[in-house]
Amino acid sequence: MKRMIVCVKPVPDPNAWDRLQMDPVSKTLIREGIPSVINPLDKHAVEAALKMKDLFGAEVILLSMAPVDAQPVLREVLAMGADRAVLLSDKAFAGSDTLATARILAQGIRNIGEFDLIFCGNFTLDGSTAQVPSQVAEFLDIPNVMHVCDMDILKTESLLLTQKIEQGTVKLEAEPPLLLSFTKEANKPRYISFMEILAAEKREIHIWDNAILNIDETLIGLKGSPTQMADLLLQPKQRKGIRLTGNPEEIARELADKIHQLGII
Amino acid sequence: MDFLLSQREELLRKSVREFAEAEIPPKIEAMEKTGEFPTELLEPMARLGITGIIAPLEYGGVGLGYLARTIALEELGRVCAAIPMGMQVHHMAIAALNDFGTDEQKQKYIPPLAKGDTMGVVAVTEPSGGSDVVGMQATAELKEDKWILNGRKCFITNSHTSDFWIVIAKTAEGAKGLSAFIVEKNHPGAKTGRVEHKIGLRGANTGELVFDNCEIPKENILGQEGGGLAVALKTVSESGRTGMAATALGIINACLEEAARFASERVLYGKPISSLQAISFYLAEIYTELDICRLLCYRASWMKDQNMRCDTENAMAKSYTCDAAVRCARKAVEIHGAYGILQEYKVQRLLRDAMVTVPAGGTGEIGKVVLARAALAPYRKKK
Numbered sequence: 001m002k003r004m005i006v007c008v009k010p011v012p013d014p015n016a017w018d019r020l021q022m023d024p025v026s027k028t029l030i031r032e033g034i035p036s037v038i039n040p041l042d043k044h045a046v047e048a049a050l051k052m053k054d055l056f057g058a059e060v061i062l063l064s065m066a067p068v069d070a071q072p073v074l075r076e077v078l079a080m081g082a083d084r085a086v087l088l089s090d091k092a093f094a095g096s097d098t099l100a101t102a103r104i105l106a107q108g109i110r111n112i113g114e115f116d117l118i119f120c121g122n123f124t125l126d127g128s129t130a131q132v133p134s135q136v137a138e139f140l141d142i143p144n145v146m147h148v149c150d151m152d153i154l155k156t157e158s159l160l161l162t163q164k165i166e167q168g169t170v171k172l173e174a175e176p177p178l179l180l181s182f183t184k185e186a187n188k189p190r191y192i193s194f195m196e197i198l199a200a201e202k203r204e205i206h207i208w209d210n211a212i213l214n215i216d217e218t219l220i221g222l223k224g225s226p227t228q229m230a231d232l233l234l235q236p237k238q239r240k241g242i243r244l245t246g247n248p249e250e251i252a253r254e255l256a257d258k259i260h261q262l263g264i265i
Numbered sequence: 266m267d268f269l270l271s272q273r274e275e276l277l278r279k280s281v282r283e284f285a286e287a288e289i290p291p292k293i294e295a296m297e298k299t300g301e302f303p304t305e306l307l308e309p310m311a312r313l314g315i316t317g318i319i320a321p322l323e324y325g326g327v328g329l330g331y332l333a334r335t336i337a338l339e340e341l342g343r344v345c346a347a348i349p350m351g352m353q354v355h356h357m358a359i360a361a362l363n364d365f366g367t368d369e370q371k372q373k374y375i376p377p378l379a380k381g382d383t384m385g386v387v388a389v390t391e392p393s394g395g396s397d398v399v400g401m402q403a404t405a406e407l408k409e410d411k412w413i414l415n416g417r418k419c420f421i422t423n424s425h426t427s428d429f430w431i432v433i434a435k436t437a438e439g440a441k442g443l444s445a446f447i448v449e450k451n452h453p454g455a456k457t458g459r460v461e462h463k464i465g466l467r468g469a470n471t472g473e474l475v476f477d478n479c480e481i482p483k484e485n486i487l488g489q490e491g492g493g494l495a496v497a498l499k500t501v502s503e504s505g506r507t508g509m510a511a512t513a514l515g516i517i518n519a520c521l522e523e524a525a526r527f528a529s530e531r532v533l534y535g536k537p538i539s540s541l542q543a544i545s546f547y548l549a550e551i552y553t554e555l556d557i558c559r560l561l562c563y564r565a566s567w568m569k570d571q572n573m574r575c576d577t578e579n580a581m582a583k584s585y586t587c588d589a590a591v592r593c594a595r596k597a598v599e600i601h602g603a604y605g606i607l608q609e610y611k612v613q614r615l616l617r618d619a620m621v622t623v624p625a626g627g628t629g630e631i632g633k634v635v636l637a638r639a640a641l642a643p644y645r646k647k648k
Binding site (some may be wrong): 075076079192193195198201250 | 273276277278279283284309312313314315318327329333544
C-alpha cells in the first residue's frame, strides 16, 4: 500500500445555505459570497486514507477539480495530514456534468501515476448525485465499492469492507486497486492539529490545467456534458403543526402510527 | 494596517471550534456539579496543540505565539469558559519556565506541560490577597542545600490538577526579597489544601496550596534569588491578563450567539422579540462590545508576539473585556426574560462565569491602576 488518492470537492458551506440563490436562467447556484468548505463526507474519505498512511506510511494525495480559488480549502484538508494536493483547474472544465467531471478526475489520476486505492465521499452536498465515484472507477476500469461504512485491513493486505445497504450491511473482501466511497459512519475524521497546520503550509498544491491533462475539449465542460437541466426548483421549507386529540393512549398510538407512516422508524 | 487574520490563524480557529463544539459540551454538566476540571480532555487538547501552543518546539510545544493562543482560548471560552481558564494559567506556567528557567528546568518541566501530562500553576495569591504582591507572607529560607518553604497560597487555579507548582515566596524583605520556586507536589511538606467552590468557571479547579517546612532542592529556584517579583509581574501581566481577557472574550461570543438566537426565535406580540427596539439595542451593544474586546485582545497579543512592551495594552484588554463580559452576559440574561435564570439555559452560566473573570488574573481595579499610570505618564512632574 504505497499511494492513496482522495477525491475532494469544495462545496458551499451548509451554514450559509439560507443565503444561497439560484440563477433563474442558467439554473446554477450563485456561489459568490458563499464560503466554501470541504464536502463533509470527503473528510471521512480523507480519514480512511490517512489510516493507511498511519499503518503503511502510504503517500496520501488529494485530488480536486475546482477553480484556483479553492486552494485555501485544499490547504485545510492538507492540514488533516495529506502529503500533497493536485488541483485540476481550467476554464475548459467549467460546466462539466458528472460524466465530464469523472473523465477529468480519471485523467488527473492517470497523470498522478500508480495508486493502490482511491477514496471518495459517497456523495457531495451540492449535487448529491453520487454518480462521480462510480464513473471515475469505470473510466479507470477498476471496481467501485460504494456506501462503505467500515474498513478493515486484512493480513493479506486485502480489505474487509462493510457496505451499508437499505436494510442492513454487506461484508466483502476486496483487493486493490479499488475505488471506495464512504458514508459518515465509516470513521470519525481527525481534528486538525496546530502542528499539521504549520506543516501544511509547506505542502505543495500542484495546479494542472488541460494543457497538462490533454483531454479532447469536446468531451469535457459544457460540450462534453450530456446532462441537460430541464428545471431546478427551490423547495420551500415549511413546518406544519398537527394537533392530536384524545386520551394519552390514543394520542400516543396515533403519534406512533404517524411516525411509522413517515418512515422515521 | 491589516486587520485580517492569516489563513493559519483562521484554520487554527476552525480547528479549535470544531474540537470545542464536539468534545466539551458532554463534560459541562459534570463540571458544573463537581467543580472539577475534565483532565481527560488534556490528552486530546495536547494532540491538537492547545496545551503546548506557546511552548517552544524544542520542549515539546508547538511554538506558536500569543495571538494564536488568544484565538484558541476565545474559541474554547465560547463553549465553556472554565476550560480556557485552566488552560491560560497552564500557559502562564509555561511562560514563566520559558522566560526564567535554566535549560535543565525547561527540559524537565516544560515537556510534561506541553504534552498535557499535568497542568501548570503559578501561585502568587495568599489569604491576605494577590494585588499586594510585595506584602506576601510565605517565606523561603536556604538551609544547607535545600530551600525551606512555609506559608499558604490560595485562589490558585489548577492547584489540585498539577504535579508541580511555581510558587512565589519571600526570601528577604522588600520588593527585591521575593523569589520564585518550582515545587513538586511530592516534595516533603507540600500539600494541597481546600478546594474552593466558585459561583462560576466551576469546571476550573481552584484551591489552596499549603507548605509546612516544605523542602525544595536548592536548584529549584526559578530565576535569580530576589527575582521573584519580576517572575510574578511579567507572567501575570504578559500571559495571565491576556489569557483572562481571551477567556472573557469567549464568553462575549457566546452571549451574542445565545441572545441573538433566542431573540430571533422567541415570539411576542406576533413577532420575534428581536424586532422590538429595546431588545435589538441590547443586541447592538453586545455586538459592539464583542468587536471592541476582540480588537483590544488581539492587539495586545499581537504586540507580545512582536516583542513589544504590552503590559498597558494587556491591562486594558483584561479590565475592559472582563467587565464587558459581565455587561453582555447580564443583557443576554435579560433578553431571555425569566428563561434567563433557569439552569437549562446557557446564559445564566455565562453571567456566573463572567463574574469570576473580573477579580481573577489581576483585579479590574489593579488593571485600571496600570492604565491610569500610563494615562498620567506624560504629565508626571520630574522630581
